[in-house]
Amino acid sequence: MRLRNLLEYAALESEFYRNTLRQADVERVTSSRDLARIPMLSREALMANLEGIITSRRQTVHGKSRSTSGSTGCRLNVLNDNRFVLSQYVRQIRQWLSCGVRPGQSHLFLMQSSGSSEVGRLRSRLDTRLMNRIWLLFTSLPPLEEELWVALRLLEQKQITLLYAPPFLLGALADLKSSSSNKTRGPRIIVTGSELLHAGLRRHIEMSLGVRVLDGYALTEVGSVAWQCVVGDGYHVDADEVILETVEGGQPIWNKPGEIVVTNLSNYAMPLIRYRTGDVGILTDRQCSCGRALPILVSIEGRLRDHVVCADGRELSPREVARVVGNIVGARFHVVQESADTIRVGLPGMSQDEATTAGLRKALSCLMGPGVRIIFETSDQTGIVRGLKQAAVTSKCHALHGRSSASEVECNGEFADHE
Numbered sequence: 001m002r003l004r005n006l007l008e009y010a011a012l013e014s015e016f017y018r019n020t021l022r023q024a025d026v027e028r029v030t031s032s033r034d035l036a037r038i039p040m041l042s043r044e045a046l047m048a049n050l051e052g053i054i055t056s057r058r059q060t061v062h063g064k065s066r067s068t069s070g071s072t073g074c075r076l077n078v079l080n081d082n083r084f085v086l087s088q089y090v091r092q093i094r095q096w097l098s099c100g101v102r103p104g105q106s107h108l109f110l111m112q113s114s115g116s117s118e119v120g121r122l123r124s125r126l127d128t129r130l131m132n133r134i135w136l137l138f139t140s141l142p143p144l145e146e147e148l149w150v151a152l153r154l155l156e157q158k159q160i161t162l163l164y165a166p167p168f169l170l171g172a173l174a175d176l177k178s179s180s181s182n183k184t185r186g187p188r189i190i191v192t193g194s195e196l197l198h199a200g201l202r203r204h205i206e207m208s209l210g211v212r213v214l215d216g217y218a219l220t221e222v223g224s225v226a227w228q229c230v231v232g233d234g235y236h237v238d239a240d241e242v243i244l245e246t247v248e249g250g251q252p253i254w255n256k257p258g259e260i261v262v263t264n265l266s267n268y269a270m271p272l273i274r275y276r277t278g279d280v281g282i283l284t285d286r287q288c289s290c291g292r293a294l295p296i297l298v299s300i301e302g303r304l305r306d307h308v309v310c311a312d313g314r315e316l317s318p319r320e321v322a323r324v325v326g327n328i329v330g331a332r333f334h335v336v337q338e339s340a341d342t343i344r345v346g347l348p349g350m351s352q353d354e355a356t357t358a359g360l361r362k363a364l365s366c367l368m369g370p371g372v373r374i375i376f377e378t379s380d381q382t383g384i385v386r387g388l389k390q391a392a393v394t395s396k397c398h399a400l401h402g403r404s405s406a407s408e409v410e411c412n413g414e415f416a417d418h419e
C-alpha cells in the first residue's frame, strides 16, 4: 500500500516521474516484486532532473534540506519532508534499542571535522554536552593523538554506553589504546557506518576496545537502510521505510552480489524510486536467528566502482580484496588498483618485512591471477582519503568494469555519498 501511494503521488506531482511511470505502465506495479518494471534512477539522472523530481510537497510542508557530505566533489542538496525526517529518527531509535541501548543512557559521537566554519564552531566546544547524555567530539583529519585521548577519557569518565564513529576513527582509537596499554573501560556497544568495515579492522577494534562492533548502512539521500543486530552477522533492512533490491542488469537477484537499489517510501518531497546506490551487496531470503522478520542483507561488498578488475575479467569486491590482505597484515593497509596489471599496497613500515610482503604477493597473485605487478609503499593510513572518509580498497580501472556504476559521476570522477 505504501509503495502504491508513493507511486501514485510521484506520478501526479513530479514532472519527471509523470513521464517515467507512464512509460513503465505503473498501474501494473502492485508490489515490490513488480518494481523491476520501473527504470532505475542513477545519481547522474537525479542531479540532471532534480527540479523535475522534486514535488509540490516542497511548498506544502516545511521541507528540510540536507546536503551530501561532498566527498564526491558533487554536493547534492536532498530535500526531506517532515515525515521522512521523523522516520529517520524512528529507524535510529529502533537500531539502538535492538542493541540494548535504553533512553537516557550516554552516547559519544566521534566524528571527523572538515574544518568548515560550521564544524569549526562545534569543534571549539569539544566537550559539548547535550541533554546531559549525548557527547559530540570532532577530530582533525587525520585525528590528533590528544583528540583521541579526550575520547578515551570521556569513555571512562562519562560511562559511555554507545560509541558511534566511522571505522577509520575507531581504528585510530584502537591503535592508541593498544599502543599505550591504556586500561580505559570501553563503551558497552560500538556502532559504526559510512565506510566499508573490513574484517581485519573489525577484529582490531573489537580486540582493542573489548566490545562488539555493529555496522550500519545508510545513505544521505535515503537515511538508514540496514543495520546489524547483536545476534546475526547480516544487516536487517529497514523494509518498512525502504525497499532494497540487489540487481544485475536491472533485474532483482538474491544470494549473490548485485548493485543495491533503493526506493524510499517516506520522502514525498523528493521521491527516490529505484535509486542506484553504486554499492554492491548480497540479499538473501533467509531470516536472522534473532527472530526479526526484516529482510537480511548478508553482506555489503563495497562500491561497484572500487571493484578490482582481474586480467581474466573477474571483478573482485573491495571486501574480498580486504579480507585477503587483512588476513596477512591485520587492520592497517590500503590497496589501489592503478592499472589493469598494477596494484599498489600501502602498509605501515613495520609490516613491510620480507615474509609479510612475500606472503601478500603470493596471496594477491592467487586471487587475481599471474602477471599482476604489486608495488609496496609505506603508509600509516587505513585507506585512501576521500573527503571525510577513507576507502581501504579502491580502483582506478573503472573503464574495465563490465557493469557500469551509478556513481560514475563525471563532475569529479568520485563516488556517491554515504552516511
Ligand SMILES: [Zn+2]
Pocket (backbone or CB within 6 Å): 229, 230, 231, 232, 236, 288, 289, 290, 291, 292
Ligand atoms: Zn537479527
